[in-house]
Amino acid sequence: MKCFQCGCELSDKDFCTGCGADVKLYKKIMHVANRFYNDGLNKAGVRDLSGAIVSLRQALKFNKNHVEARNLLGLVYFEMGETVAALSEWVISKNIRSQKNIADDYINEVQSNPARLETINQTVKKYNQALSYCYTESNDLAIIQLKKVVSLNPRFVKAHQLLALLYMNGEEWEKAQRTLKKSLKIDVNNTTTLRYLKEVEFMLEGDETAGIKKKKSNVSKDAVTYQSGNETIIQPISPKEPIVGASTIFNVVIGMAIGLAVCYFLIVPARVQSARAEADEQLRLISENSDEKTAQITDLEQRVEALTDENAKLQEQVVSYTGEGGALQTVDGLLETARKYIHNPEELDGVSDDLYELDRGYVENGASEAYKALYDELLAQVGDKIADDCFKEGNSLKNQGDYSDAIELLEKAWYFKNTDAEILYVLAETYQESENMNKALELYNQLITDFPDSEYADMAQQNIADAATVGNRGGGENNENDPGQTGGDDDRTNGGLNGGNNTTAGANNGNNP
Amino acid sequence: MINFEEELKKYHPSLEIDEAEDAIYNQDLTDMADLLVNMIKDAKDAEN
Numbered sequence: 001m002k003c004f005q006c007g008c009e010l011s012d013k014d015f016c017t018g019c020g021a022d023v024k025l026y027k028k029i030m031h032v033a034n035r036f037y038n039d040g041l042n043k044a045g046v047r048d049l050s051g052a053i054v055s056l057r058q059a060l061k062f063n064k065n066h067v068e069a070r071n072l073l074g075l076v077y078f079e080m081g082e083t084v085a086a087l088s089e090w091v092i093s094k095n096i097r098s099q100k101n102i103a104d105d106y107i108n109e110v111q112s113n114p115a116r117l118e119t120i121n122q123t124v125k126k127y128n129q130a131l132s133y134c135y136t137e138s139n140d141l142a143i144i145q146l147k148k149v150v151s152l153n154p155r156f157v158k159a160h161q162l163l164a165l166l167y168m169n170g171e172e173w174e175k176a177q178r179t180l181k182k183s184l185k186i187d188v189n190n191t192t193t194l195r196y197l198k199e200v201e202f203m204l205e206g207d208e209t210a211g212i213k214k215k216k217s218n219v220s221k222d223a224v225t226y227q228s229g230n231e232t233i234i235q236p237i238s239p240k241e242p243i244v245g246a247s248t249i250f251n252v253v254i255g256m257a258i259g260l261a262v263c264y265f266l267i268v269p270a271r272v273q274s275a276r277a278e279a280d281e282q283l284r285l286i287s288e289n290s291d292e293k294t295a296q297i298t299d300l301e302q303r304v305e306a307l308t309d310e311n312a313k314l315q316e317q318v319v320s321y322t323g324e325g326g327a328l329q330t331v332d333g334l335l336e337t338a339r340k341y342i343h344n345p346e347e348l349d350g351v352s353d354d355l356y357e358l359d360r361g362y363v364e365n366g367a368s369e370a371y372k373a374l375y376d377e378l379l380a381q382v383g384d385k386i387a388d389d390c391f392k393e394g395n396s397l398k399n400q401g402d403y404s405d406a407i408e409l410l411e412k413a414w415y416f417k418n419t420d421a422e423i424l425y426v427l428a429e430t431y432q433e434s435e436n437m438n439k440a441l442e443l444y445n446q447l448i449t450d451f452p453d454s455e456y457a458d459m460a461q462q463n464i465a466d467a468a469t470v471g472n473r474g475g476g477e478n479n480e481n482d483p484g485q486t487g488g489d490d491d492r493t494n495g496g497l498n499g500g501n502n503t504t505a506g507a508n509n510g511n512n513p
Numbered sequence: 514m515i516n517f518e519e520e521l522k523k524y525h526p527s528l529e530i531d532e533a534e535d536a537i538y539n540q541d542l543t544d545m546a547d548l549l550v551n552m553i554k555d556a557k558d559a560e561n
Contacts, residue, residue: 004550021553029545064544084528088537121530128526135521162524169517192523199515 001030033063040072048189049076049157067097074106080187081156083110083120123153130162139166150182157187164196173203330362331371338378352386355379356412379416387417395426403434421451425460437467 001010004026008018016023040055056073059066074089087110090103110117126149133142146163149156160183167176180197187193321327337354340347355378363375394409410427417423428443444460451457528536 004546026546026549029549033545060544062545064542064546082527084530084533084536087530087533088528088540091533091537092540092542117530124527124529128529131524131526134524158524158527165515165517165520168515196515 001027029062033059033066033069035059036062037066037069037072040069040076043189044072044076046189047187049080049187050190050192052076053080065096067093067101067103070096071101071103071106074103078106078110079155081123081153081159084124086110119152123149123156123159126152127156127159127162130159134162134166139169142166143170150179154182155186157183157190157193160186161190161192161196164193164200168196168200168203171203173200173207176200177204327362327366330358330367333358334371334375334378338374341378341382348382348386348389351378351382352390352412352416355382355386356415360415383416387413387415387420387423390416391420391423391426394430398426398430398433403430406430407434421447421454421456424451425456428460429463432463432467441467 002008003010003016003018003021003023005021006016006019008016010023010027011017014024014027015021036055036059040052040059043049043052043055053073053076056069056076059069060073063069070089070093074086074093076086077083077089078086087107090106093103094101094107126145130142130145130149133139133145143163143166146159146166149159150163153159160179164176164179164183167173167179177197177200180193180200183190183193184197322329333354337351337358340354341351355375358375363372367375390409390413394406394413397403397406397409407427407430410423410430414420414423414427424443424447428440428447431437431443432440441464444464447454447460448457
């Protein structure tokens with residue numbers, strides 16, 4: 001301790017040994033300051049920070065140069081989240097004692113971390129902002145800001161207290177209680193915190209008391225009580241059990257919901273994908289089968305079409321065999337003709353008609369050997385006789401001028417006996433006389449070709465020449481446009497031919513046995 | 514029963530770092546020792 005007047009070190013005397021000044025009161029003041037410092041130090045040791053602040057401030061009021069008290073005050077401020085106040089005390093302390101001062105370390109500790117310093121500054125700004133929200137009755141915004149503040153600086157006691165006050169104002173007693181208890185962990189004997197907490201606990205106690213009273217009133221209403229000796233027995237009410245059961249059921253339902261959600265989000269998509277892949281595979285197989293079936297159907301359709309065509313051909317063949325003029329009918333006709341001939345060999349009219357009506361082309365091309373043999377045999381038996389009969393009758397009709405019937409009979413005769421040149425010649429003559437010169441010339445030429453050595457061949461040539469001559473003359477007279485002359489020529493030509501015919505007929509008659 | 518409005522009046526804006534210098538300069542550092550010295554000085558002046 002130094003003299004306030006001369007600065008000399010004081011002894012245990014009540015005056016200064018250097019200047020003689022009375023230092024009795026001064027020493028008492030210094031002792032009081034030390035006492036407050038010790039008190040503050042003790043309080044800080046048990047985290048009674050607000051009490052420590054009061055004591056340390058008192059100490060500094062008695063002795064502003066008490067560096068330890070100032071440093072401790074700064075430390076307590078820092079612990080309560082009021083960094084600026086702490087820095088102020090440390091700076092003053094360092095100003096009082098620039099050497100060997102722990103405040104120097106504290107200042108360096110804070111200033112060496114700019115990010116932390118910035119965070120502290122932001123915390124202070126947010127706290128001030130929250131306070132301004134409170135003044136403007138924007139309590140919700142203030143609560144939000146204060147929550148941020150206490151999350152950034154959990155040791156900011158004033159922020160905790162203000163937040164608790166806001167919760168209390170909003171009658172959120174439990175939140176206020178939690179906040180205040182956090183605050184109490186920092187500053188265990190803060191008067192404001194304890195006052196708030198008392199209020200909060202009082203309010204919570206009131207709620208609990210009301211709840212208990214309510215429960216008690218329910219018990220008193222519903223419980224059955226009876227006296228057993230000196231004891232009053234209250235029968236417990238059972239309906240508490242269902243509350244546990246309901247909770248269990250509720251938990252089970254939640255568990256099932258979670259399980260279903262897991263199934264829906266994890267298992268079902270995998271199953272769906274698997275099922276989709278399986279369906280795609282099946283679709284592919286079905287598509288392949290479909291293509292194969294389509295190819296088979298096309299093949300079968302082509303086969304059906306081919307078989308239908310074949311069936312139609314076979315039907316035609318069947319018709320050709322069994323239908324009108326078919327082979328079967330032809331065979332039947334030949335058999336019937338043979339039967340008629342065997343039954344009555346003298347009656348040839350029916351046999352000749354039947355044979356004549358047979359298809360000669362079928363006999364020559366499509367008929368079986370047996371058929372041909374029967375046909376040839378039958379023709380050999382009756383052919384000449386029928387031909388002779390027809391020739392005689394046809395020649396007779398020709399002479400009578402019935403050329404159409406004559407031609408029919410002569411054709412029939414030629415059919416049955418096509419080796420007789422006379423029949424062919426008479427047939428040609430009949431055509432000529434019936435004024436069918438083309439057919440007549442055709443038959444004359446056939447006669448000349450087939451029977452060149454026959455006398456009828458010469459006669460046929462003569463008739464052809466005569467016909468050509470008459471044709472030329474008729475053409476020249478026609479050019480002179482004299483109808484009467486032309487008519488005379490026609491008569492003469494016809495007469496000549498007829499005369500020739502008559503000669504031929506005479507010759508025929510001569511040849512005819 | 515705590516009055517919110519009255520309690521709110523007890524809260525004051527906290528000092529920001531920019532304001533620390535002003536706070537240090539404006540701090541009243543007069544202590545009992547200063548008062549004693551002044552009183553003794555005044556008393557001597559009165560005697561003279």
